[in-house]
Amino acid sequence: MAQRLRLGGIAYGGDYNPEQWPEEVWAEDVALMRQAGVNLVSLGIFSWAKLEPRPGEFDFGWLDRVIDGLHAGGIAVDLATPTAAPPAWFQRAHPDDRPVTADGRVLGYGARQTYCPSAPAYAEACARITRELAARYAGHPAVVLWHIHNEYGCHVARCYCERSAVAFREWLADRYKTVDALNEAWGTSFWGQRYDSFEEVDAPRTAPSAVNPTQQLDFRRFSSDALLARYRAERDIVRAADPDVPITTNFMAGLTDNLDLWAWAREVDVVATDHYTSAERPDNQIGLALSADLTRSLAGGAPWLLMEHSTSAVNWQQRNIAKRPGEMARNSLAHVARGADGVMFFQWRASRAGAEKYHSAMVPHAGTDTRIWREVVDLGTRLQQLAPVRGSRVRAQAAIVWDWESLWALDLEYRPSVELNFRERIDAYYERLWRAGVTVDFVHPTADLSGYRLVVAPSMYLAPTAWAENLRSWVRSGGTLLTSYFTGIVDENDAVHLGGYPGALRDVLGVRTEEFLPLRKDERTKLVAPPRIEGAGAAPGTAGRWAEDLTLTGASAVLQHADGPAAGRPAVTRHGYGEGTAWYVATAPDSGTLDAVLRAALADAGVRTPSGVPDGVERVRRVAEDGRGWEFVINHADTEAVVPGPGSGHVTVPGGAVEVLDIASNITGGVV
Template sequence: MNDALHRLTERLGGVAYGGDYNPEQWPREVWDEDMRLMRQAGVNLVTVGVFSWALLEPRPGEYTFGLLDEVMDLLHANGIAVDLATGTASPPPWFSLQHPRSLPVDRDGVRRWHGSRQTFCPSSPDYAEAAGRLVERVVDRYRDHPALVLWHLHNEWGNHNAHCFCDTSAAAFRGWLQERYGDLRGLNDAWGTAFWSQRYGDWAEVMPPRATTAVANPTQQLDFWRFSSDALLALHRREAEIVRRLSPEVPLTTNLLVTLEKKVDGFSFASECDLVSVDQYLTAADPEAHIGLSLDADLARGMAGGAPWLLMEHSTSAVNWQPRNVAKTPGQMRRNSLAHLARGADGILYFQWRQSKAGAEKWHSAMLPHGGTDTRTWREVTALGRDLGALAGVRGSRVASDVAVLFDWNAWWALEMDATPSVDLRYLDLVRGWYQALWSLGVTCDLVHPGSDLSGYRLVLVPSLPLTSDGDATSLTDFVAAGGHAAVGFFSGVVDENDQVRLGGHPGAYRELLGVRVDEFLPLREAESVRLSDDSAAALWTELVELRGAEAFLSFHRDPSLGGPVAGHPAITRHRFGDGVSWYVATRPDGGALRALLARICREAGVRAAAEVPAGVEAVCRRGPDAGYLFLINHTDADVSVPADGVDLLSGTPVSGTVTVRAGDVVVVREAGDRPPVR
């Protein structure tokens, strides 16, 4: 993956910069202005054709490429490279009318109609054939175009149509299950169908988890999520096969949604791309949305195996689809963009270039706003283009990290199925709680799949991993036995890959590693909290922990009125295992307590922050073969001083001893001296 993106940015001559370009929405005379302004802003890459199916095939089998030909030629003449989309994300109205059975059906049996986007069933053979024909024609026509540097498959797979419950999907689901389990005996064992008289005697009896009278079988639900992700992945692979057959020299990607959507397994799609690209949008209502941005960026890097990746979409200011679409404050767009660069992005792109005047996204911000060039956003866009030019040397370098956080879409799906011990168990909340504590400590982490190679890390954190395979549990156990450090959060390791409880006491797959046995889960009531033995607070969850080799680091308060139903019992444990150390966190400590705990664990594991920074200042280091780049991003309203030596690339000034980072500003120091190489 790293080679494909490196070759692309070498061809561009710097960090990729630009966004989605939709010239079909505008009169021809606007295009020349677009070219002039793109050059002024420093744009070198645009995505074209994402929603152009109706333009390219206005009637069945009738293809018209005149407009796209002109756009491709115009961009090339102005020195702007193209990420060309296959156009399959939005079937035109004629397709839906010609193939009504291709329209998706929800779990209540209601068919969804055309009039938006992604209005197709992922298992529809009619869609697959029509999309395949379009891809063939587009790739064959433009594979040798000099503007082309990247193929863009589909758009945000599964964002709106991941789950279809129609009869076609039901038949495809049965086929997927037959391949997974072989026979009905295997299915019945995996699904535990002895419960509630659900045993299947014929494959025709097996259905998707449509709306029913009570709680649907949890493993049936889990397998349907897996199947649905795989159905979309099969479409992705079909497009990829066509691209690689006809245009093998041009890399391909698709824009993944990181934590914006949990419907598809991002790791499986990332492995099918030549380079990883993602979309990331802030949650406007969150005053610390920049931390969620960092989490998504670190997950994108984990999906890329530690290699640089491409930010395919984010926003210059407000989006159009949140309840309250708050605009970004002055300087926020710059901080957001450079935070992505700090965390491994070698390209910064937006949706979109020119703000639409019609349609569902007309209030979504863009690089060129409705107000044109006499706007704050435009001035910030052009200034950022200059900044990225000064940071061209950063591309190709890797982010330095000694910490891995295990992240798994299957565990996310399993945790949020029906009938878990507490409705308050939300996967992203648990992961982000630990991540935010690390972020506040200035510690950089990679979010990686549980099956990844962990040998290069000092510390592995498992905030939440309820569903754990034997192989993934063994991987973590071997890591600690060989001298690594690990910390595991509550309700992890409790079920296997079929969502069946691991018997013999919790935390199941991790009992031996952690040196504890959990007798019973005791989730707390809404808004209820307990105190720990150091008088810190905890919430959400408690459990009755028995020590089986571990020692209690903190206990629940001995006073039952403060410690709850597990007063005096271990709350956080530490266990020497092999040559390493494992920790178990049997509750959710408040922010300060969790931060202090992870600070202690990091110190013990030999993990250091990228720099000594005050609260609210982000510090990340990227390392290349010849230099290190320290990114310092000040999210506060006060100037700060940070130890550093080298040259500030954005101002060109030398840095000796310390550097001042102004309120809301960013400094990137090309460091003097050597740092340890990236693992």
């Protein structure tokens, strides 16, 4: 981690909510935690009403006893500020500080995150409870991490009340300086929306038709910044009181899209995230890997902390399918394989009451005579054995461009097709790379790309000049770039780059599109290869969703449409640019064709893909500074898999199991 926790090994534990239980249960909890190998718990996340039962009146006695008991049992604490759940007395005193939706509905009390982030009274109340907590527990030997709030933006990412509108105007004035600059950026001459002062600008509330897209995009930016300001305020209070203990908050990387986590990641000492698999997806291990890779990338490659995941079923999916035997350990170790130095759950003990009472936990409703508890204990033992892995890093030769602003902009109305979707294209390309055994990082468009051989940009809709030049110069110096359709189209204000598509990237891709030709729902076109892609096979491929009236301005056609609105037009192109190569995939090929295109681009980039690895087997390496390394071989299939070892010979991994190999000595670390 960017700042190490004072722990002897990999962090293991979960959210602990002792206030839900009689005090006589607390000693039992500590004893069970020791049995399970727990060394860290998150504490106090939803405790505001108990810590401050009335405004300005505090009760810390119970929390003192909990923390002291945990410390005596050798269990460290990730101490939270409880500001994600304002008490009932706050709601009663400040009814106007509840969040308001875009269509004017005021959200009621009875859940969590019931607040407007721009409300002064909420900010003051947060500061008060945070100051009291920090003053009381700064320097406590049990507290090894401070945890600000919980899952910012999870339920209420944007508030449209009048307080938010005022704060939005202030944000705009700071960003644009003059109203003329705002008018230029927003293109307000269209539909007669021109403003004469910032005071005339409103939040983008529900209107008769589509609200100005740049206004909506800026409101997403503002809303992320407004929540970040709340985080910073609490963090700075804690930092002043306890400067030597790292501070974090829990992201939801890959699960929610409400925050620009590139900006947020710069503000935490330890990057932490929550992740829950999509239970109904039979290949949900791919989404898990994507989230882990994204979190590691937010951490700049440093180890990170899995703050929450589930032992089995969650409570909020449509069908809360239980995890099969061994799946919890497999999920946990997959996160460790991709850089996590901590495995935490929501929660320690399953709740008897409340909205999440059917969410699985480390101690289930049925108690310790259960499969889940036995697997919890076994996982604790395994993580203790893997303590030497702590601090090592994952290395990747390929990267995927990920930009939350492009995601927000693509989500707006009046795009050329309803099937233009940021995550759909990201997921399609990530899955093929995962199945090819290629470990990837995620990068912001402005990132230093010099350490990568291949960069994939499936959904970089926004392409400000500086972002496009970063990719262009990297290709010119020898990189291999692969982009998908609707990339490079607009600038930072959602204004179209003129002269033909794909806008800012036309020259590096060597193509020019005059018109988009989106396909009808379920329409497929045939793809033919002039010449055939090596390894693609004799059968023609197909494509859906999208096509373009595309012409070549230096690139060569690799695949073309045989029918449909773009019949005879290139569908996949390849262009030598400077010392590098740029590929353009101007449609959505079937998975086999996309796999062939990606493998050809990988070959261009000199990235070798592993051979002899059965489908469903995941292999990831972590390497320490001293050169020692570990290879995680994760078998997601039900049947035994035989895979090549990191040196010579082969490794047999039972169905559903995980093998961890010491690369230096080629010694097996055991099977889960």
